[in-house]
Amino acid sequence: MPNARTRLILQNVILADDVFVAESPKDVCIENGRVTKIAPAHSLAGEAGTRVLPCEGLIAVPGLVDVHVHFREPGATQKEDIASGSRAAAAGGYTSVCCMPNTKPAVDSVATLCAIDQKGRETGMVHVFQTAAMTLGQSGDTLVPLRDMDATTTLCKELTGHGVAGVTEDGRSLMDETLMRQVSILAKELNLPVMDHAEDVSLVGGCMHEGEISAQLGLPGLPSEAEANIVRRDIRLAEETGAHFHLQHISAASSVALIREAKKRLSNLTAETAPHYFALTDSDVVRLGTMAKMNPPVRTEEDRLAIIEGLKDGTIDMIATDHAPHTEAEKAKPMESAPFGIVGLETGFSLGYTRLVRGGYLTLPQLIGKMCAAPSRLIGLPYETIREGMRADIMIFAPKENFVVRSEDFFSKGRNTPFEGETLFGRIRYTVLGGGLSYEYKE
Numbered sequence: 343m344p345n346a347r348t349r350l351i352l353q354n355v356i357l358a359d360d361v362f363v364a365e366s367p368k369d370v371c372i373e374n375g376r377v378t379k380i381a382p383a384h385s386l387a388g389e390a391g392t393r394v395l396p397c398e399g400l401i402a403v404p405g406l407v408d409v410h411v412h413f414r415e416p417g418a419t420q421k422e423d424i425a426s427g428s429r430a431a432a433a434g435g436y437t438s439v440c441c442m443p444n445t446k447p448a449v450d451s452v453a454t455l456c457a458i459d460q461k462g463r464e465t466g467m468v469h470v471f472q473t474a475a476m477t478l479g480q481s482g483d484t485l486v487p488l489r490d491m492d493a494t495t496t497l498c499k500e501l502t503g504h505g506v507a508g509v510t511e512d513g514r515s516l517m518d519e520t521l522m523r524q525v526s527i528l529a530k531e532l533n534l535p536v537m538d539h540a541e542d543v544s545l546v547g548g549c550m551h552e553g554e555i556s557a558q559l560g561l562p563g564l565p566s567e568a569e570a571n572i573v574r575r576d577i578r579l580a581e582e583t584g585a586h587f588h589l590q591h592i593s594a595a596s597s598v599a600l601i602r603e604a605k606k607r608l609s610n611l612t613a614e615t616a617p618h619y620f621a622l623t624d625s626d627v628v629r630l631g632t633m634a635k636m637n638p639p640v641r642t643e644e645d646r647l648a649i650i651e652g653l654k655d656g657t658i659d660m661i662a663t664d665h666a667p668h669t670e671a672e673k674a675k676p677m678e679s680a681p682f683g684i685v686g687l688e689t690g691f692s693l694g695y696t697r698l699v700r701g702g703y704l705t706l707p708q709l710i711g712k713m714c715a716a717p718s719r720l721i722g723l724p725y726e727t728i729r730e731g732m733r734a735d736i737m738i739f740a741p742k743e744n745f746v747v748r749s750e751d752f753f754s755k756g757r758n759t760p761f762e763g764e765t766l767f768g769r770i771r772y773t774v775l776g777g778g779l780s781y782e783y784k785e
């Protein structure tokens with residue numbers, strides 16, 4: 343757990359947020375969990391008991407928020423657990439994460455919610471927020487006690503006013519429209535977002551994007567229509583029920599077009615994508631095999647460019663990682679039988695910074711908007727820029743420093759990354775959570 347008793351001074355650091363990047367560096371003093379003073383660079387002295395962090399050439403931004411991670415606890419702690427996932431999140435610059443409910447058992451009760459909340463608080467490396475499943479055991483039959491779960495006094499409740507960060511059947515779609523409508527009406531009443539993994543289960547069974555490459559490889563495909571069909575349904579339900587629908591891990595150009603159109607009429611619709619959808623295509627599957635097997639799958643170059651366009655014009659509000667660790671043995675299986683998913687927490691920001699900001703598609707403030715301000719808004723977490731009085735959840739990175747992704751260095755138990763060996767910019771140097779250091783890069 344980070345020690346918040348030491349006074350910290352970020353010395354000579356450039357401050358940035360979702361609106362601006364400062365021109366001249368500052369010193370930032372952090373004590374008792376808050377930013378207490380911001381002054382010209384090198385003007386704050388380090389008294390005894392103060393830790394001075396030299397930050398020349400570094401940029402400090404509000405701590406990142408990931409609304410889509412899988413920490414695998416309870417039930418699959420050989421892949422990840424709340425402690426290892428929390429350390430991975432801190433190393434990735436995140437100060438808050440939302441865990442998906444597809445654990446074993448699924449998060450469908452107050453008891454399971456409380457057990458996860460307890461572990462998250464004990465680890466204390468990141469705010470661990472939990473989402474509720476839609477149905478008991480995610481079996482698609484009976485709704486969870488959402489009202490009770492939302493009333494539970496979790497860390498999420500303390501920081502957002504809600505016991506859970508949202509309601510989602512992630513891992514699958516709830517196909518039963520009557521139940522989906524009931525969930526939406528209740529979520530609207532509770533003011534919780536309905537987060538949806540959009541996948542038409544009548545079109546599943548493949549292991550990569552259905553297209554030319556899957557045909558060449560002779561592998562069964564997952565068509566873009568599987569996503570678009572549910573996106574269409576969810577837009578209709580958002581319109582009819584007034585609930586806030588948040589479309590998870592959008593991957594296809596057709597979905598981006600549907601969301602763009604719907605957003606002209608609806609203010610209760612948001613969408614996320616993940617770094618792999620702007621960084622990879624199905625032709626990378628030839629080289630990467632199961633390391634590029636995820637659901638939804640990475641699609642064509644046309645889809646990839648549509649995702650970037652959606653990020654640029656605001657159709658896609660935010661970037662989440664869908665951090666999904668698996669064991670090496672599972673990922674060593676053939677393409678058809680290996681599990682879906684890749685780890686993402688320790689590469690997410692640097693991929694966004696390298697591919698989108700250095701790539702000339704987004705400004706740094708826009709990226710901060712997608713990785714902090716918008717995800718905070720989605721879950722009702724107060725978003726604070728770095729100023730005196732701010733709750734000190736801060737990430738500090740090196741914009742000009744490049745590094746090679748090495749999964750052996752990951753804090754996550756998962757080594758399943760398609761970005762192994764890739765050179766990225768924007769290394770995370772420090773993460774501050776509640777005024778204490780939750781991560782510090784060591785050479």
Ligand SMILES: [Zn+2]
Binds near residue numbers: 513539591637
């Ligand atoms: Zn999903």
